[in-house]
Amino acid sequence: MLHDLLQIDELLENEEKIARDSVTAFVSNEVLPVITDAYEKGYFPLEFISKAADLGLLGMTLPQQYGGSEASAVSYGLACQELERGDSGLRSFVSVQSSLCMYPIYAYGSEEQKQRFLPAMAGGKLIGSFGLTEPDVGSDPSNMRTTAKKVDGGWCLNGAKMWITNAPFADLAIVWARTEEGIRGFIVEKEFAGFERNEIHNKMSLRASSTGELVFEDCFVPDANYLPGSEVGLRAPLGCLTQARYGIAWGAIGAAMACYDIAVEYTKERVQFNKPVASFQLVQSDLADMLTEITKAQFVNLRLGRLKEQGKASPIMVSMAKRNACREALAITRKARNLLGANGISLEYHVIRHMNNLESVFTYEGTDNIHTLVLGKYITGFSAFS
Ligand code: TGC
Numbered sequence: 513m514l515h516d517l518l519q520i521d522e523l524l525e526n527e528e529k530i531a532r533d534s535v536t537a538f539v540s541n542e543v544l545p546v547i548t549d550a551y552e553k554g555y556f557p558l559e560f561i562s563k564a565a566d567l568g569l570l571g572m573t574l575p576q577q578y579g580g581s582e583a584s585a586v587s588y589g590l591a592c593q594e595l596e597r598g599d600s601g602l603r604s605f606v607s608v609q610s611s612l613c614m615y616p617i618y619a620y621g622s623e624e625q626k627q628r629f630l631p632a633m634a635g636g637k638l639i640g641s642f643g644l645t646e647p648d649v650g651s652d653p654s655n656m657r658t659t660a661k662k663v664d665g666g667w668c669l670n671g672a673k674m675w676i677t678n679a680p681f682a683d684l685a686i687v688w689a690r691t692e693e694g695i696r697g698f699i700v701e702k703e704f705a706g707f708e709r710n711e712i713h714n715k716m717s718l719r720a721s722s723t724g725e726l727v728f729e730d731c732f733v734p735d736a737n738y739l740p741g742s743e744v745g746l747r748a749p750l751g752c753l754t755q756a757r758y759g760i761a762w763g764a765i766g767a768a769m770a771c772y773d774i775a776v777e778y779t780k781e782r783v784q785f786n787k788p789v790a791s792f793q794l795v796q797s798d799l800a801d802m803l804t805e806i807t808k809a810q811f812v813n814l815r816l817g818r819l820k821e822q823g824k825a826s827p828i829m830v831s832m833a834k835r836n837a838c839r840e841a842l843a844i845t846r847k848a849r850n851l852l853g854a855n856g857i858s859l860e861y862h863v864i865r866h867m868n869n870l871e872s873v874f875t876y877e878g879t880d881n882i883h884t885l886v887l888g889k890y891i892t893g894f895s896a897f898s
């Protein structure tokens with residue numbers, strides 16, 4: 513287990529530790545035994561859904577009246593950390609369902625929409641996906657091409673969304689489209705005519721997650737599925753990203769923690785030149801860097817979580833935490849990969865799986881460059897996006 517050198521555990525509330533430990537046990541007992549097979553064959557283990565729902569992980573910060581657990585932001589962060597200690601794909605599933613699908617319905621939906629969708633989503637009976645990225649539009653969603661035209665009784669959607677987590681098996685998609693008044697959100701249900709999903713194959717990262725494309729050809733979406741609170745335009749989808757990026761900051765460090773633990777254990781047992789490789793200075797240097805960066809990131813995440821609980825967290829803070837966690841986690845998993853030598857590339861040792869997953873985590877929810885520019889704009893007052 514990770515060395516808690518600075519005794520961060522003491523800064524957690526009892527219920528936060530209990531929530532965290534229940535996810536740790538789930539991951540150890542039910543995720544780790546099956547994840548290698550899922551990753552190798554390239555599928556999302558659908559049995560995780562009901563287990564995640566039973567643990568209260570779907571929409572866990574939302575009010576109980578909508579099926580949530582009213583968990584603290586730190587509890588949610590710790591859950592993401594432990595889920596990603598298992599696999600980034602599992603944390604992705606929970607992030608998308610909770611932060612990118614349940615959150616927009618909660619924040620921008622009508623009371624009727626909340627009642628209709630949220631309890632079923634918390635129970636894992638309805639699964640969501642979130643369509644913002646398009647084949648030609650990623651970092652700059654303000655240029656999206658998907659359109660929604662007002663028609664009698666609803667909206668007519670045309671366009672496509674690309675790289676969408678959960679899309680192949682989801683029951684609904686939160687879709688962002690351009691209307692005459694600006695960008696708006698819609699709940700598109702899988703049965704709607706003119707709506708198709710296609711699975712994306714050949715991924716070498718997040719293989720235990722299902723990713724797809726959403727296609728809309730004159731897809732009719734009734735007025736009842738229009739998100740009325742999305743009239744703030746691009747701020748609405750970006751607000752969802754702020755929620756999800758917060759969880760990712762914790763999650764990426766969970767993957768790094770797993771790789772640190774594996775590297776410590778492996779290097780202590782592996783003998784070369786008649787000594788454990790953990791006894792060599794260069795190896796210890798890597799391990800010292802890994803523990804230091806994990807600990808620093810944990811403090812950033814915890815501080816951010818506490819600010820979020822007080823309503824003081826800003827999107828810029830979240831950008832800093834997401835960028836830091838993804839950068840450091842990727843560097844740590846690469847170090848661990850090296851420390852395991854040839855075994856580092858075997859799925860049996862998990863490290864290569866985490867490392868490859870983090871390539872996606874580094875890119876999605878705002879690439880490293882995008883978060884760098886968010887911070888650059890905050891520091892200098894100059895926008896360097898275009
Ligand atoms: P900009 O002019 O800066 O902002 C437009 C309006 O939005 C507000 N805003 C935010 N609000 C909440 N949260 C945020 N993070 C926000 N960022 C900006 C902003 O204040 C402004 O409001 P107002 O009232 O002044 O109009 O917009 P911009 O067009 O210059 O874009 C800024 C930029 C580049 C940072 C933004 O477009 C961006 O974040 N791009 C990255 C796109 C991205 O992250 N896509 C992710 C897709 S979803 C995904 O990857 C899911 S992976 C799921 C999984 O498997 O876990």
Ligand code: FAD
Nearest residue numbers: 642643644645650651675676677718872876877879881897
């Ligand atoms: P681009 O925006 O084309 O960027 C290409 C490169 O250019 C990057 O290095 C980028 O940093 C750089 N760049 C772009 N603009 C600038 C700039 N102004 N200055 C400096 N550098 C710049 N999206 C969803 O909507 N929903 C999902 O559920 C979802 N799930 C995903 C799952 C996976 C496995 C992956 C890999 C992606 C997922 N995405 C999802 C898409 C993800 O959000 C995008 O890939 C990401 O936002 C980047 O967009 P892009 O791939 O089009 O890259």
